[in-house]
Amino acid sequence: MTISNHTVPNLWDNAVAETLDEAGQLLYRSNLLGADLRITNFGGGNTSAKIDTPDPLTGKPVTVLWVKGSGGDLGSMKLDGFATLYLDKLESLKSLYSRLDQEDEMVHKLNHCTFNANPRAASIDTCLHGYVPHRHVDHVHSDAVIAIAASKDAERLTYEIFGDEIGFLPWQRPGIDLGIKLGEMAKANPNYVGVVLGSHGLFTWGPDSKSCYETTLRIINKAADWLGHNSAKPAFGGSTVADLGEAARKDAAIRLLPEIRGRIARDEFKVGHFTDSPEVLEFVNSNQLTELAPLGTSCPDHFLRTKIRPLVVPADASSADLGRLIEAYRKDYAGYYDRCKHANSPAMRDPNPVIYLVPGVGMMSFARDKATARIASEFYVNAINVMRGASGVSEYRGLPEQEAFNIEYWLLEEAKLQRMPKPKSLAGRIAFITGGAGGIGAAIAAKLLSEGACVTIADIDAAALEQTSAAFAKDFGKDSIHSVVMDVTSEEAVVDAFRSAVLRFGGMDIVVNNAGIALPAPVEDTSLEIWNRQSAILGTGYFLVGREGFRLLKRQNMGGSMVFICSKNAIVASAGASAYGAIKAAELHLARCMALEGAPMGIRVNVVNPDAVLRGTKLMQGDWRKQRAESLKIRPDELEEHYRKRSLLQRSVFPEDIAEGVYFFASDMSSKSTGNYLNVDAGHVASFTR
Numbered sequence: 001m002t003i004s005n006h007t008v009p010n011l012w013d014n015a016v017a018e019t020l021d022e023a024g025q026l027l028y029r030s031n032l033l034g035a036d037l038r039i040t041n042f043g044g045g046n047t048s049a050k051i052d053t054p055d056p057l058t059g060k061p062v063t064v065l066w067v068k069g070s071g072g073d074l075g076s077m078k079l080d081g082f083a084t085l086y087l088d089k090l091e092s093l094k095s096l097y098s099r100l101d102q103e104d105e106m107v108h109k110l111n112h113c114t115f116n117a118n119p120r121a122a123s124i125d126t127c128l129h130g131y132v133p134h135r136h137v138d139h140v141h142s143d144a145v146i147a148i149a150a151s152k153d154a155e156r157l158t159y160e161i162f163g164d165e166i167g168f169l170p171w172q173r174p175g176i177d178l179g180i181k182l183g184e185m186a187k188a189n190p191n192y193v194g195v196v197l198g199s200h201g202l203f204t205w206g207p208d209s210k211s212c213y214e215t216t217l218r219i220i221n222k223a224a225d226w227l228g229h230n231s232a233k234p235a236f237g238g239s240t241v242a243d244l245g246e247a248a249r250k251d252a253a254i255r256l257l258p259e260i261r262g263r264i265a266r267d268e269f270k271v272g273h274f275t276d277s278p279e280v281l282e283f284v285n286s287n288q289l290t291e292l293a294p295l296g297t298s299c300p301d302h303f304l305r306t307k308i309r310p311l312v313v314p315a316d317a318s319s320a321d322l323g324r325l326i327e328a329y330r331k332d333y334a335g336y337y338d339r340c341k342h343a344n345s346p347a348m349r350d351p352n353p354v355i356y357l358v359p360g361v362g363m364m365s366f367a368r369d370k371a372t373a374r375i376a377s378e379f380y381v382n383a384i385n386v387m388r389g390a391s392g393v394s395e396y397r398g399l400p401e402q403e404a405f406n407i408e409y410w411l412l413e414e415a416k417l418q419r420m421p422k423p424k425s426l427a428g429r430i431a432f433i434t435g436g437a438g439g440i441g442a443a444i445a446a447k448l449l450s451e452g453a454c455v456t457i458a459d460i461d462a463a464a465l466e467q468t469s470a471a472f473a474k475d476f477g478k479d480s481i482h483s484v485v486m487d488v489t490s491e492e493a494v495v496d497a498f499r500s501a502v503l504r505f506g507g508m509d510i511v512v513n514n515a516g517i518a519l520p521a522p523v524e525d526t527s528l529e530i531w532n533r534q535s536a537i538l539g540t541g542y543f544l545v546g547r548e549g550f551r552l553l554k555r556q557n558m559g560g561s562m563v564f565i566c567s568k569n570a571i572v573a574s575a576g577a578s579a580y581g582a583i584k585a586a587e588l589h590l591a592r593c594m595a596l597e598g599a600p601m602g603i604r605v606n607v608v609n610p611d612a613v614l615r616g617t618k619l620m621q622g623d624w625r626k627q628r629a630e631s632l633k634i635r636p637d638e639l640e641e642h643y644r645k646r647s648l649l650q651r652s653v654f655p656e657d658i659a660e661g662v663y664f665f666a667s668d669m670s671s672k673s674t675g676n677y678l679n680v681d682a683g684h685v686a687s688f689t690r
């Protein structure tokens with residue numbers, strides 16, 4: 001694998017561009033650039049245009065800098081993602097600025113340059129765009145260009161590869177000072193089409209959107225081609241660890257993920273991500289892993305997401321080894337913080353590693369939600385690409401520790417973190433719900449997802465599962481939902497489903513036993529088959545899922561919550577459903593026994609008892625409804641009303657009501673409750689707890 005295979009294609013379509021005004025073309029170009037991760041990483045880079053516009057107050061023509069604002073992503077941004085500033089006011093900032101320690105103050109002054117009361121905050125790269133004397137400017141974090149920028153002899157390589165069309169500026173944190181230097185370099189060298197920023201990325205420019213876009217692509221492809229032709233092969237000095245093969249890689253990941261999570265997610269719950277893609281394996285199995293990994297990432301964007309360096313974990317690390325390795329990493333991180341901190345630095349943040357490299361296995365990452373963990377992993381792949389390129393033609397250089405710290409703990413970065421919305425109540429939690437494609441199961445999944453949890457829905461009905469998970473992906477994003485076809489009566493299927501959930505999310509906090517059927521019949525008409533089927537799904541199924549969940553929670557060693565959906569029938573005898581009721585009672589008792597065994601490990605097991613949930617359920621369709629109606633001597637469509645009137649509160653019970661009960665037991669609100677049951681049945685004196 002070499003970077004030269006990664007030629008970035010030109011996707012510009014004149015037919016589309018011609019229909020757009022200048023700002024529209026800027027957006028079009030931005031979306032094209034951001035859609036390809038080899039051009040720029042998620043959320044990285046920015047674009048700009050200087051556009052002549054009548055001033056909304058005076059009507060006089062002014063030049064406005066449109067530049068991607070703080071936050072957001074080039075690939076998916078809309079027009080409102082651009083900050084707009086009066087270019088002449090931005091110019092006048094230069095006269096207020098004289099010393100480096102005024103840089104942060106200058107960022108606040110950017111607000112005074114705002115055009116048209118645009119609320120989008122300007123980013124720290126604004127001056128770099130504004131001071132380049134060309135109408136259209138791109139800034140991207142391309143792997144191929146950063147590979148050159150992060151080489152020991154970055155400057156020499158830049159001039160060797162690009163001749164006299166690209167300049168070079170050594171590493172400096174972005175701000176007005178770097179903006180002034182970049183502008184002066186561009187002005188003094190009219191032949192330049194761009195500048196490589198040491199350890200950081202690329203600036204390119206042009207007179208219009210199309211030419212700017214094409215220049216950006218041309219320079220990236222030139223860098224990639226040059227690296228491809230000049231890199232030492234094999235990459236990273238070849239491999240030193242044999243590939244374990246896919247099955248063994250997955251086994252190792254499934255063993256390690258929950259154990260790592262149990263050690264790092266105690267203060268803040270975290271979700272994991274695993275990849276064993278070819279480029280990751282090439283790096284983690286390589287000779288140079290031990291030498292390159294400790295150097296850390298180079299581009300500021302990379303280490304903000306991945307932390308300054310990853311943790312290397314041997315595939316066969318025992319639990320005790322993991323403990324030692326992670327503890328040593330935390331100490332090392334605290335040491336870095338203490339060495340580099342300034343008097344006004346924000347307090348030390350979470351000292352746990354984000355990226356875990358496992359030779360022979362792949363890479364794991366952990367963050368406060370699935371998307372953040374996935375993106376951290378993608379960023380480290382960018383970093384691997386950079387290290388491959390740099391070490392193939394020169395010597396790779398990470399950013400000096402103090403510079404990395406100054407970015408990571410920059411007060412402006414801290415302010416950005418403080419502006420982030422408060423996490424939801426189940427953020428970072430991971431749930432597993434059986435019968436998740438059914439009425440009550442899907443309502444539980446929706447509730448937990450809406451509170452920020454990641455959810456695996458497991459069900460025997462593949463078609464319903466697909467439909468339900470597609471709907472959840474639309475409502476809550478693809479990252480948080482996972483589905484697996486599973487028959488709760490099969491030991492093998494249950495074990496596999498938990499493995500699949502662990503591989504997807506890295507661990508488990510909440511297990512909901514819910515999959516069920518109901519085959520009502522008077523006792524003398526209850527065939528052995530009817531008994532056995534209900535026994536298998538409601539009895540054996542709850543046992544298998546409960547046992548597997550219990551084993552996983554115990555291994556992860558951070559407590560957890562199991563919720564069993566039983567039934568009013570578990571506590572109240574009811575005619576015509578003796579098998580169902582008896583086995584529901586067994587579920588209830590199983591939950592209590594497990595509560596007893598789980599308590600020493602903080603594993604709570606509680607029960608929710610629904611009654612007469614007709615809307616949305618498949619359970620009440622067909623025979624059950626007909627049979628109930630017959631025995632009550634009413635029409636099947638009168639059942640809802642019958643059940644409502646039968647309840648003390650005279651209200652119908654819906655799947656969402658059951659989900660609220662599950663949410664209570666799944667969340668910390670019930671952290672002092674175990675072995676309990678909650679009736680959600682609109683009130684029945686027979687099922688009152690006693």
Ligand SMILES: NC(=O)c1ccc[n+]([C@@H]2O[C@H](COP(=O)([O-])OP(=O)(O)OC[C@H]3O[C@@H](n4cnc5c(N)ncnc54)[C@H](O)[C@@H]3O)[C@@H](O)[C@H]2O)c1
Pocket residue numbers: 434435436437438439440441458459460461464486487488489514515516517518537541565566567568609610611612613614616617618619620
């Ligand atoms: N609906 C009610 O009034 C009511 C009352 C008391 C208890 N309950 C209990 O609530 C739970 C959910 O019921 P619901 O009303 O949502 O019913 P539902 O039929 O809508 O959902 C049950 C889900 O379980 C799945 N399932 C069935 N057999 C399975 C198997 N072998 N492996 C995996 N999945 C399987 C089904 O495909 C379905 O998606 C059940 O345990 C039920 O006994 C329901």
Ligand SMILES: [Zn+2]
Pocket residue numbers: 045139140141200201
């Ligand atoms: Zn940048």
